[in-house]
Each structure stands twice: as structure tokens, then as C-alpha cells.
Amino acid sequence: MCQLFAHQPQRDYESQTRSLRIDGHSTSIRLEMAFWDTLEEIASKQDMSLAKFLSCLHSEVLDHCGEVHNFASLLRCSCLIYRSKTATVTPDFLAEAGPRLVAAE
Template identity: 50%
Template sequence: MCQIFAGQDPGRYETVTRRLRLNGQSTSIRLERAFWNILDDIAAREGVSTPAFISRLHAEVLELHGEAPNFTSLLRCACTIHLGEDAQLAPAAIAAE
């Protein structure tokens, strides 16, 4: 069972730091490569760059909650939500064919 998880390419969970601007502030975010790939995909589906998507998400979090205490964790959770939605959409897309 764990072979699926333990046997994955270490490059998937290698941490990658990207520098970007969040609402005008220069910062850096460190995430595992797999999460960056998902964020890149979400941004592409939204028709924006990854930094623009992350900046928009950050602004919305600030508007809703007044702060973003652990923004990198929020990004990881956003990725899992995205993956769950993709899993729910896949059977519907197959049924439509």
C-alpha cells in the first residue's frame, strides 16, 4: 500500500522557493514542487499567471479574514480542494461523453 506514496519521485516533494509580489509586497513562498505544479494548473485554468493568482487569493483572504496567518498552508489546502473538485468533475465528464 505505501509503495504508491513511498515510491514517488523525490523531486515531487523537493521544496522550491519562488519570489513574487503579494499586493505590492515582495515576498517568497516555499512549497513542494507538486504543490507548485497544481498552483500553476489552477492559475492557467483561471487565465492568469501563478503570481497573479496567488496575489488575488491573498487579497481575498485578507478581505474575508483580515489576515493570512499561515498562507503557505492555505495554498496547500487550496490545492487539495482543487484536486477534489477535479475528481468530482471527472465522472461527470465521462458520463457526458
């Protein structure tokens, strides 16, 4: 199973800091490239630029929660939710796996 994780492209987990404006305030966000790629895909599907999508998301969180504690973490979790809803299940690694742990009854 570790091959599934160990053989991913290094580019995916290299981080990049991007500067942007959210509600008129300049800020920077540091995320791994895989998350930037996913956010760009989500923004594109919403017919928005990445900056517009991030501003929209930030505003919606403010409206819903009153504040945003950790926007970078929110973005990572949003990407995970998006990927879990759009991913095709391919359990190839399970076929090669040895014995599996089974919950005790």
C-alpha cells in the first residue's frame, strides 16, 4: 500500500506560496501543488478565476461562521471533500496487499 503513496509525483507535494487579495486585503497562502491544482479545477468548473473563487469561499465562510480561523486548512479540507466526491474508486492497491486487519467483534 505504501507504493500508492510513495510513488506520487514529487511536484504534487512541493509547496508554493501565492499572494492574492481577499475582500480587498493582500494575503499569501502556502499550499502543496496538488491542492493548488485542485482549487484551480474547482474554480474553473465554477467559471471563476482562482482569486474570485477563493474570495467567494472566504466570504461564504464568514457569513456562515463569523470568522475564518485557518483558511489554508479550510482549502485543503475543501479539496479533500471535492476529490472524495469526484474520485473513481480504484482499489488496485488492495489486490496486492497482504493480510488485512479486521475489526474484532
